Amino acid sequence: MKHVQYSRYHGGSKALEYVEVPIPKPKAGELLLKVEAISNNPVELRIQDGLMKHFLPLRFPFAPGTDVAGEVVSLGTGVKGFRPGDKVVAHIHVLKGGGYAEYAIASSSRVVLRVPEISASEAASIVVAGYTALQSARQVGIKSLAGGCEHLNVQIIGASGGVGTILLQLVKLSGAHVTVTCSDRNIELMRNLKADEVLDYQTQQGATYTSPSGRRYHRVFNCAHFVPLSNFSAQLQPNARVIDLTPTRRSIVVAMVNKVSLRSPHRFENFYMWDNQEDLQTMMELMGAGKVKAVLDTTFPLCKAGDAWDHCLKRRCAGKIILCSSPPISS
Known part of the structure; x- marks a missing residue:
């Protein structure tokens, strides 16, 4: 072979x-x-x-x-x-x-x-994209895929990649309001996947992650390169949770400092995927039911x-x- x-x-x-x-x-x-x-x-x-x-x-x-x-x-x-x-x-x-x-x-x-x-x-x-999307959502408290999170405002940075496209669909199933950031060529894709608000990262609004409707975020998923918490802290709710899905040395250090800091009102954390056959089965069932589609x-x-x-x-x-x-x- x-x-x-x-x-x-x-x-x-x-x-x-x-x-x-x-x-x-x-x-x-x-x-x-x-x-x-x-x-x-x-x-x-x-x-x-x-x-x-x-x-x-x-x-x-x-x-x-x-x-x-x-x-x-x-x-x-x-x-x-x-x-x-x-x-x-x-x-x-x-x-x-x-x-x-x-x-x-x-x-x-x-x-x-x-x-x-x-x-x-x-x-x-x-597989890995599904694991990452499903498990990271759970990590920050988005566990329902049948509503119940309508009170949450969520931002997904770099939403047009393999993980982001699945994550967007899962978070929408939870009922949350979702704002995404992507390049201009993927704006229509994001709208087709039911994003509530779409930001072009090359615009001033996108570069500052500012919600067009003035919402402040309860959860932020970063699917792109490391973004310092200070870059979007003004857009966060008190006690917001920010999760980096592609950990680097820098994000690991930031998460450690954030964990012991008494000054930050926001929580910064990294995501680490684990293998779980049940999660793979869940993703297959969601796709079979038409609730999640592959991009x-x-x-x-x-x-x-x-x-x-x-x-x-x-x-x-x-x-x-x-x-x-x-x-x-x-x-």
């Missing part, structure tokens, strides 16, 4: 190799999947650039890829609830990888059945994974970048 790998840190897309390797065999508790679609995640590029090399080093050659949708080929011993031919979506551990391939191994505890009406590309798009930016063939990475680095995506596996060879 073909898969994509790299043998060193740094180098970005130029370090990726499209090579022939044996089809893996599932061990106990694992499934072998024939991959149909893989969702690209920005963190995969950061890991290749050495994000965790000092405390969680990779074994080279390493094949990236965590969010996959495909068909069950075979089962390892002890696997229950699945059978060959099942259409599924899976989350592979980020340090195990292997999703950028024609066939991939996934732990049965990280796999759920795919709703028949949902395509492989759509299913793959809501797909561009699709690339697996052999063009480098182009997908380059496109991701431009930071101009609306929704998710998808890789489609090449026609599989015979097993």
Whole structure:
């Protein structure tokens, strides 16, 4: 089979190799999947650039890829609830990888059945992005997906990306009033996803996160680069909670200082995703019921994974970048 790998840190897309390797065999508790679609995640590029090399080093050659949708080929011993031919979506551990391939191994505890009406590309798009949106909303107290949060004013910064487009839909299900910030080319998309107010970040109003209706925010989700709390503190309600979905060293330090500070009336915190099969099932059910829809930016063939990475680095995506596996060879 073909898969994509790299043998060193740094180098970005130029370090990726499209090579022939044996089809893996599932061990106990694992499934072998024939991959149909893989969702690209920005963190995969950061890991290749050495994000965790000092405390969680990779074994080279390493094949990236965590969010996959495909068909069950075979089962390892002890696997229950699945059978060959099942259409599924899976989350592979980020340090195990292997999703950028024609066939991939996934732990049965990280796999759920795919709703028949949902395509492989759509299913793959809501794994890590869905986890992040659902879990971050819960972290700041937005737990209902059937109303009940009508009293909340929410701001989503960088709402047109893979996480932001899902988060917007989930927060709207809670009943909250949602103001989003994005580039001018994505304003119509945000309106189609039912944002109540849309700010162009290149305008004065967008740069200061000022609600057109004069609302002050109870919750702020930052899906973009780190934004200092001082940049929008004037727009916040007392006791507002601000959550950074892409933690950096700077945001981690700010969150630590904020936690022990007695002066700030607002809470700044970081989000860290965890794998949860039930959350993946929830996202699949929401998508199957038409309550959440996938937003797909561009699709690339697996052999063009480098182009997908380059496109991701431009930071101009609306929704998710998808890789489609090449026609599989015979097993």
